[in-house]
Amino acid sequence: MAYDPSSTEGVPEAGRARLQQNRAGLFTSDLSVNEFLLVRQAGFRPLGLVIGSSIYHIGFQQASYRQNQEMTVLSQAMYHARELAMTRMEEEADQLGADGVVGVRLDIGRYEWGENLAEFIAVGTAVKHQGGELHRAPSGRPFTSDLSGQEFWTLLQTGHRPVGMVMGSCVYHVAHQSMRQSLRNVGQNVELANYTQALYDARELAMERMQAEALEAKAEGIVGVDLHERSHGWGSHVIEFFAIGTAIIPAEGSEDHVIPAPQPVLDLS
């Protein structure tokens, strides 16, 4: 989906009115009080909750029973749907004139009324730097990050800033064991190498894609990667590996940045 900062396609009347109110100065946010104060301390103010959503029909692909393979149709669906949701959220943030979005949650909703449907939702709080310093990603889009307010503050203290959420997804079919393999292994203590390989492969693909996205975004690195395995109701042998994290770059003028020594504390409560 092409990025179009002026697009309000699909945003209902009430949503446009809400964005209008946010532009006029009233903000909404899902930040806690602590997060709000820290984000403000870091020099940012919240502009409004921004949301992107996409209800996506996931196609079908026949897996061959005895082969470890990526389910490319499904991988592509998961990728594309998340991409749509994220881009729509970025567009909303852009319309508020935001520098970026913090505390992004990326959820998948499944409904009973649609077997092959999934809803992909991205929700976060759009923020803007009060001093007018530009904090957008090199691509010109608002940055996105799944960092909490606390983490956002700490990251800025280290002389880095977020550029965007990067992700990698891989839906993989784990081959069934052949009759010969199962017979050979019966009663034995052995490693199930083909299963190990399948899971390894799937994770590698997901991680490689995430890293490729980070390079694309000209990031220095990725922090807070969450790598997990999920099954979305495609049967026990089809699993999705999903890696997501926040790509970061050094902030301008941070070459001689010194991180203050932390003071150890003992919590008495």
Next chain:
Amino acid sequence: MSPLFGRLRGAPPPDPAQAQAQAQRDQDSLERLAQGHVPLNAAERLATLAAADASTLAFASDLSVQEFSLLHRLGIVPVTLVMGSSIYQVGWQGTYYMEPTEIHSLSHAYNESRRLALNRLLEETTLVGADAVVGVRIEQGRHDFASGSVEFVAIGTAVRLPPALRGSDGPVLTDLEGQEFWQLCTAGIRPVGIAAHTSVHYVPASWQTARAMGGGMFGGSWNNQELGDFTQGVYDAREKAMTYVTQQAHALGADGVIGVKLDEHASGRRVSRGGIECDDLIVTFHVIGTAIRDDPSLADAAAAAVPRTVLSLA
């Protein structure tokens, strides 16, 4: 390089020559796994990372921002996410035993699976030219498609250490978080590796225990009493696991093991012995910790300040 779905282009069309090459690679990977190594894809990705200039590559890490900032302060540079995993099939085991005994097929499967996973984690770290792994999560996987098997997955961030922190004997595995790693280093203590063991023991209920638990024709007992054989069984399993962990720590040249996580599972198995229905005990002990050694040269007096007490108002 795999396609970036949705971002750059669609999926590539299938190509028979490519499929053949892929099948060959899969075969090679399986052979590498059989020798306890990491598969081809992983090895190649890590080799490219190791060969490339560090400044041109993005690192990936599962470090939280807090961990990242602490490690950054010490000059520790994250390289990439590394991982080790192994799915292991548990072999034949007896339905029940008459004597207290270790269930070797289960203990062995757990230990081998973890050993393979940790070795692969270490191999990946070596391949990428890193000096240590921090923020390691070691989890037991469970898959619907492989029932009756055990899996260990270890995922962490490989890091390059500054020369002062670098050990002399190759990369170091830890199951510490970044914060803990930082605190140890500044306190002048060097992590040297992971020590872990699992033991699974089977304890048949003795006649007295069976009677006390109220089975069969004898009826239950009304007395408070210790079930000596079960207590002994739990002790045996724990001692065995701890002994192995201590031995491993010795072999690593450690002074001690910290952050030991003891995980005990006990389950019953209903058996009928000589006409008496009773529950035998199966006890599983997982022990894992990081072996450490004192190294005063690392100590940073300024950082090892006395903690300030705070009262959280949250």
